[in-house]
Amino acid sequence: MPPVYRLREVVKTRTTQSSTFRLVIPELSIQPGERVAMVGQSGCGKSTLLDMLAMVLQPNEAAEFIFNPRDTDPQDVQLLWQKSRRNRLSDLRKRHIGYVLQTGGLLPYLTVRDNIALSRRLQGLSEGESTRRLAEGMGIEGHLDKLPGLLSAGERQRVAIARALAHEPSVVIADEPTASLDPITGRRIMRLFMGLVENLGMTVLVASHDWAQVDRLDLRKLTHHTRQKADNVTESVFTD
Numbered sequence: 001m002p003p004v005y006r007l008r009e010v011v012k013t014r015t016t017q018s019s020t021f022r023l024v025i026p027e028l029s030i031q032p033g034e035r036v037a038m039v040g041q042s043g044c045g046k047s048t049l050l051d052m053l054a055m056v057l058q059p060n061e062a063a064e065f066i067f068n069p070r071d072t073d074p075q076d077v078q079l080l081w082q083k084s085r086r087n088r089l090s091d092l093r094k095r096h097i098g099y100v101l102q103t104g105g106l107l108p109y110l111t112v113r114d115n116i117a118l119s120r121r122l123q124g125l126s127e128g129e130s131t132r133r134l135a136e137g138m139g140i141e142g143h144l145d146k147l148p149g150l151l152s153a154g155e156r157q158r159v160a161i162a163r164a165l166a167h168e169p170s171v172v173i174a175d176e177p178t179a180s181l182d183p184i185t186g187r188r189i190m191r192l193f194m195g196l197v198e199n200l201g202m203t204v205l206v207a208s209h210d211w212a213q214v215d216r217l218d219l220r221k222l223t224h225h226t227r228q229k230a231d232n233v234t235e236s237v238f239t240d
């Protein structure tokens, strides 16, 4: 099967007044249904890499950046960026990708039910039984009519996961989805999440700084190393 993602020589540079951070991806292929982890210390570029894979952040350079989701022709993402085809990128993202942000990012004025159903509504899909099923899968069915502000951090994070899965994307990207939780709750939610995505046959990309958790869940870890190039230039490399 062709890979869902195929990247070669992708570079993203982030510069502040005092320093430059350079993220380099020499080679990355992700197969459909694969479960991949980006593991590394704070600031090593995990979120930057996930944002590029979610097509919300444009690489500075890319010899190849192909996205090939289910039921669609292969997409040359770098070309779409270069041609400023933002609507096309946004359509691809909405249809094929579910993104669980590091901080949840629920809309505070919508109920849990409406937060979960939002990604389907945006695509004109009917809600059907999907919201209830997902809420049951994540153990939050008793909270559907509440606003997120009334939930615990762990419950909110479970809603964020359900929301990312509601439109049945073929790719789910999760940025430290349990970082704000105590370790026991974090592990429990991670197991629920992995169980659901496995049942649905989704490709999963997870950022984490928790090596033990990544090992327990049996995810493929990308190779990572950091090197100091000059006084104020740090290069971080993620690769197959």
Ligand SMILES: Nc1ncnc2c1ncn2[C@@H]1O[C@H](COP(=O)(O)OP(=O)(O)OP(=O)(O)O)[C@@H](O)[C@H]1O
Binding pocket: 014, 015, 016, 021, 040, 041, 042, 043, 044, 045, 046, 047, 048, 049, 209
């Ligand atoms: N908008 C930005 N502008 C400039 N530099 C940025 C920006 N966002 C992040 N950076 C820098 O890029 C580097 C990588 O950041 P990133 O958020 O990808 O790391 P991370 O591995 O996700 O860290 P964490 O584990 O703390 O979430 C850091 O050095 C950070 O300071």
Ligand SMILES: [Mg+2]
Binding pocket: 046, 047, 048, 102, 175
């Ligand atoms: Mg991050």
